[in-house]
Amino acid sequence: MAAALPRLCALALPFLAVAACLDVPSHGTPKLTNKCGHCKNKLDFGKEFVCCSDCSDPTILIKHSKMGYCKSGAELSMQLKPHEIYHWVAGPWMKCSSPCDGGVRYRDVACYGNLSDATIKHYPVDDASCSADEMPARQEACNEQSCGVDMAEQTNSRKNGMSGWLVALILLLGLGAIGGIVFTSYTYYLRRTSGRNGFVYVMMEAYS
Template sequence: MEKKWQSKLFLLFLFSLLSPCVPLNLPSHGCYWTESCQNKWVGGCDAGHVAIAHSDNCHGLCPQPENSPCLPFYTHFQCCKLESPKVTDRCVKCKNKVDYGDEYVCCTDCSDPYIMDANTKSGYCMTGAELAVQLKPREHFKWVAGPWMPCSSPCDGGIRYRDVECFGQIEDISIPHYPVDDGRCSEKEMPTRQEPCNLRSCGELSNKRSRASNKRSGMSSWMVTLLVVIGVIAFGGLGFAGYSIYQRKNSTQQGIVYIMLDGYS
């Protein structure tokens, strides 16, 4: 009985040592745990894969009871398939991405990408998503000028100012423009930040105002005179009309008295 147990243990040890390092159904990308226990020093992952972790029970992720705990000095390896990133247009929208100057590298599900070779940008996504690369959208820069401020002087020449800032905007992305360093914009195309204003002399402006004031005063005097004349004419007309009515009333009363006296005689 003891010999049978020892033989079984030896066969299990031999099977663990010679068992394949990776499962038969390998995923096309991403990471997985080996189905069998591998020797910590001899075992590992298949070619084209990297071992990123190892655990006796796959950190609790190995299915049970298919995978029993490994014997001493044996473990499960977590293997990730190295792949070159494929071209996509979704990396810009991902927060978790690696910036390589002119392009981004990301996972298609926006999880964290792990890059093993910065030159070839080969790596893996632990979630099983595919590794992707995208050229950065072109960024345009332009000057934006604000409104002019009031002139510093009403006459004899002043200066007025306005704010001029450099703004950037990413091509094909519907986000508002954002302020950037002025060095990003072309210095030749920069609008002026200040210019002269109110160049007329204060004396010329004063004379013009005086003439305008005199013109308004002359017009006012003429209007007053016209109103006085109209008032005199109106008053005279009213007086004449009242006198005529008074005379007419007196003449009518004398005629009536005369007729009555003539009838009695």
């Protein structure tokens, strides 16, 4: 009679009653936790891990709902796998292309990703991974104010000032070059003159 009890239970009771008759530990769907990562005895369900709270072997009865139990009597747990999060990162604006009358400035914009559990942070990915609607502008208009007469005069005065400095520099370089040529010529003349006198002096000493 005792040996036939499990069969009678299987015929008369639903699945949960069968588990009770066979002395199977209480079972159910796993509870969300973050304790499965360090367990070796865990089941991989693609986007999540299923484990026992004491890291013992979990047993799954219904796969799609992840219903099961832990033989040790521990609580059945589930931990979501870390997923990638993408976001745009914009660099500083470069200098405007014009001081007035409208210009354009640019900046670097790139898509970066990181894992939701913060184990890996801020790594570059393809721009297609980020939302195109949320992408910051890579260029914009700048210095749209009118240059006017004052700006033109300032620009001309700067050009004239630069021209004056350039002329002065050329004159100084020219004077330096002329001075160098004169000094070199005079030195060469002195050497030749002193060389001839010395030669005459040596000849006179030889004949004396």
